[in-house]
Amino acid sequence: MSMTFDDGTFIRNEMVEPLPPPKQRIGAVAWMRENLFSGVLNTLLTVLGILAVVWVVPPLVRFMIIDAVWTGENREACLGPEVGACWPFIHAKFGQLIYGFYPISERWRVDIVFAAGALLLVPLMVLSWPFKRINAFLFFVAYPVVAFVLLTGGNINASAFLLERFGLIGGLVGDAQIGGVNLVFWVDYVLTTLLVMAAIGGLIALLGGSGRSAAITTLWVFLSLGLVIFIWDVDVGLDYVETRQWGGLLVTLVIAVTGIVASLPLGILLALGRRSQMPVVRLLSVIFIEFWRGVPLITVLFFATYMLPLFLPQGTNPDALLRALVGVALFSAAYMAEVVRGGLQAIPKGQYEGAMAVGLTWSQMMRLIVLPQALTLVIPGIVNSFISLFKDTTLVLIVSIFDFLGQLRASFTDPNWATPVTLYTGFAFAGVVYFLFCFGMSRYSLFVERRLNTSHRH
Amino acid sequence: MSELHSTVSPEELHAVHTPPGREVAVDLVGVHKWYGEFHVLKDINLKVHRGERIVICGPSGSGKSTMIRCINRLEEHQQGTIIVDGIELTNDLKRIDEIRREVGMCFQHFNLFPHLTILENLTLAPIWVRKMPKKEADELAMHFLTKVKIPEQAHKYPGQLSGGQQQRVAIARALCMKPKIMLFDEPTSALDPEMVKEVLETMVSLAEEGMTMLCVTHEMGFARQVANRVIFMDAGQIIEMNEPEPFFSNPQHERTRLFLSQILH
Numbered sequence: 255m256s257m258t259f260d261d262g263t264f265i266r267n268e269m270v271e272p273l274p275p276p277k278q279r280i281g282a283v284a285w286m287r288e289n290l291f292s293g294v295l296n297t298l299l300t301v302l303g304i305l306a307v308v309w310v311v312p313p314l315v316r317f318m319i320i321d322a323v324w325t326g327e328n329r330e331a332c333l334g335p336e337v338g339a340c341w342p343f344i345h346a347k348f349g350q351l352i353y354g355f356y357p358i359s360e361r362w363r364v365d366i367v368f369a370a371g372a373l374l375l376v377p378l379m380v381l382s383w384p385f386k387r388i389n390a391f392l393f394f395v396a397y398p399v400v401a402f403v404l405l406t407g408g409n410i411n412a413s414a415f416l417l418e419r420f421g422l423i424g425g426l427v428g429d430a431q432i433g434g435v436n437l438v439f440w441v442d443y444v445l446t447t448l449l450v451m452a453a454i455g456g457l458i459a460l461l462g463g464s465g466r467s468a469a470i471t472t473l474w475v476f477l478s479l480g481l482v483i484f485i486w487d488v489d490v491g492l493d494y495v496e497t498r499q500w501g502g503l504l505v506t507l508v509i510a511v512t513g514i515v516a517s518l519p520l521g522i523l524l525a526l527g528r529r530s531q532m533p534v535v536r537l538l539s540v541i542f543i544e545f546w547r548g549v550p551l552i553t554v555l556f557f558a559t560y561m562l563p564l565f566l567p568q569g570t571n572p573d574a575l576l577r578a579l580v581g582v583a584l585f586s587a588a589y590m591a592e593v594v595r596g597g598l599q600a601i602p603k604g605q606y607e608g609a610m611a612v613g614l615t616w617s618q619m620m621r622l623i624v625l626p627q628a629l630t631l632v633i634p635g636i637v638n639s640f641i642s643l644f645k646d647t648t649l650v651l652i653v654s655i656f657d658f659l660g661q662l663r664a665s666f667t668d669p670n671w672a673t674p675v676t677l678y679t680g681f682a683f684a685g686v687v688y689f690l691f692c693f694g695m696s697r698y699s700l701f702v703e704r705r706l707n708t709s710h711r712h
Numbered sequence: 713m714s715e716l717h718s719t720v721s722p723e724e725l726h727a728v729h730t731p732p733g734r735e736v737a738v739d740l741v742g743v744h745k746w747y748g749e750f751h752v753l754k755d756i757n758l759k760v761h762r763g764e765r766i767v768i769c770g771p772s773g774s775g776k777s778t779m780i781r782c783i784n785r786l787e788e789h790q791q792g793t794i795i796v797d798g799i800e801l802t803n804d805l806k807r808i809d810e811i812r813r814e815v816g817m818c819f820q821h822f823n824l825f826p827h828l829t830i831l832e833n834l835t836l837a838p839i840w841v842r843k844m845p846k847k848e849a850d851e852l853a854m855h856f857l858t859k860v861k862i863p864e865q866a867h868k869y870p871g872q873l874s875g876g877q878q879q880r881v882a883i884a885r886a887l888c889m890k891p892k893i894m895l896f897d898e899p900t901s902a903l904d905p906e907m908v909k910e911v912l913e914t915m916v917s918l919a920e921e922g923m924t925m926l927c928v929t930h931e932m933g934f935a936r937q938v939a940n941r942v943i944f945m946d947a948g949q950i951i952e953m954n955e956p957e958p959f960f961s962n963p964q965h966e967r968t969r970l971f972l973s974q975i976l977h
Contacts, residue, residue: 604821607823608819609825610785610786611786611817611823611886612836612841613889622840
């Protein structure tokens with residue numbers, strides 16, 4: 255009991271204990287009343303929504319499942335009136351949609367690449383599983399190298415690195431081949447490494463830095479690059495499959511995964527460059543970003559495919575798929591850079607000062623304090639870019655690379671399967687496939703967002 | 713004058729009065745700084761000896777924060793020399809990093825890292841800057857968390873702690889680097905009155921251990937209790953510098969008297 259006095263003073267004698275909140279009306283009817291029919295406008299919208307569902311869903315289900323044809327050998331099966339989706343068509347073309355014109359006897363190589371990718375990606379995505387470091391190394395470093403050998407067959411016949419391009423080595427060692435590996439290239443490589451080491455070391459030492467450590471860093475870079483080239487160069491006994499034969503989902507995934515994996519680190523570097531205090535770095539980053547953002551992807555692909563060879567010296571003719579890959583990666587890196595920059599700008603100045611005050615260097619500060627927070631903030635934007643990149647891969651069709659959609663459209667021309675519903679069936683299937691990938695990315699990003707949002711920011 | 717010490721108990725008043733050493737920890741000679749056209753620091757000369765505790769007060773905009781932020785190069789000075797722990801501050805990044813390793817700092821808004829747990833906040837710098845093994849860093853962090861009396865919060869995130877607790881974590885974080893000098897930039901001004909005391913107590917116990925401290929604060933009770941010298945700044949310059957007793961009882965400069973009368977009533 256508390257006492258109130260007539261003169262307006264008050265003294266509390268007993269504290270009020272917390273009580274449970276008033277009982278709400280629970281149950282389906284109460285939920286519907288609150289969420290669906292809480293007013294005239296909402297009731298109207300609910301009714302319209304139900305009408306839309308009734309209008310769209312039953313015909314869709316009828317086309318895709320009830321009226322659909324499930325078995326058959328050719329177009330005969332799908333001709334009759336009132337016929338729904340022609341699934342035998344997808345079944346017959348399935349291999350082509352996945353592998354393109356990859357030789358049928360070699361398709362197991364693609365299967366291994368798919369399986370290995372999934373096996374490495376899943377444990378990487380489950381945040382609570384251990385061995386993230388080694389897992390990330392396997393997925394981001396070892397996997398691409400091995401996948402390259404499996405898909406192309408390796409044995410790239412490296413013949414000249416730098417010095418031999420001026421004809422300096424060939425006369426020295428002759429035309430020696432050891433196990434399918436060209437000795438000229440490796441003599442060239444070792445000598446170039448030593449030259450570059452000396453040049454960089456000398457330059458750094460001249461500028462007053464530690465020439466020795468610079469030279470050693472250079473050596474490590476060349477060693478790892480050399481190892482990769484060596485693995486690609488050794489004849490492992492696989493047939494060569496040129497990228498022109500690749501197609502279907504294989505190409506879609508190769509472009510999308512390369513684009514995604516390359517664009518994030520590149521984008522982060524560009525975003526940091528754009529916020530750098532060094533004017534030259536900032537200017538170069540701005541020019542790069544604005545150039546790639548100002549040009550449509552189609553133009554980039556056209557340029558890479560048809561015009562680049564005109565500018566490159568005779569004899570250097572990089573692979574068409576590789577050129578498209580680089581174009582897509584740089585294009586999406588520019589977008590990624592702006593997304594990441596948005597995150598960097600949201601980090602308060604105090605975080606930088608706190609990090610500097612405890613003695614972290616600039617790169618430690620960025621790696622440990624700023625980027626983890628900035629990237630977490632912009633996960634929705636990053637995944638948005640990934641999804642749009644995934645769908646934009648279909649544009650490589652215009653430079654005659656047949657990705658999943660391109661392969662699908664190519665299969666429409668098969669007179670064996672020419673029926674009125676072939677087109678609808680194909681696009682319905684493509685829609686489902688793209689939706690599964692994009693929806694998967696979207697859901698996964700929501701999961702990561704929730705998991706990382708443990709910081710309870712103030 | 714006793715209201716003044718509301719945050720520090722009278723017994724504690726006699727706690728600290730170790731005489732400082734003769735070795736110079738921080739030396740500012742003729743330091744000037746401009747923000748664009750605006751002259752923020754004008755001819756700052758200050759010698760802080762090892763073990764000395766300096767309290768800096770003054771109206772807002774007087775340059776007191778800017779001055780101590782120059783000591784660990786969060787702000788750059790344009791003229792004069794700053795020598796910290798025998799190392800002169802120049803544009804050389806190595807020297808700056810070296811100085812920052814030896815100088816701890818606490819901020820008005822704590823600046824804890826919200827994405828890391830309290831323990832990770834504390835062990836980050838020892839692990840990455842001092843290259844300490846994680847286990848050893850954890851022990852060190854728990855030692856200092858116990859010292860600031862919140863070891864039970866080690867696995868929470870900063871956002872889950874009260875302001876006073878966060879500031880004590882920030883102090884512990886700085887201490888984990890075993891700094892020779894501690895800078896405090898208004899450590900209690902963003903706190904609720906009830907939490908000021910716990911932070912000040914931590915700072916007092918730090919002073920008792922002989923830490924070299926420069927504190928920008930308006931806690932005059934604290935200044936009276938632990939400071940060897942109190943500095944009054946206004947308009948970017950040092951107006952008056954004296955031992956606390958004469959500083960408070962007999963301020964010399966007109967501006968100091970006005971300022972003290974406004975904050976001490």
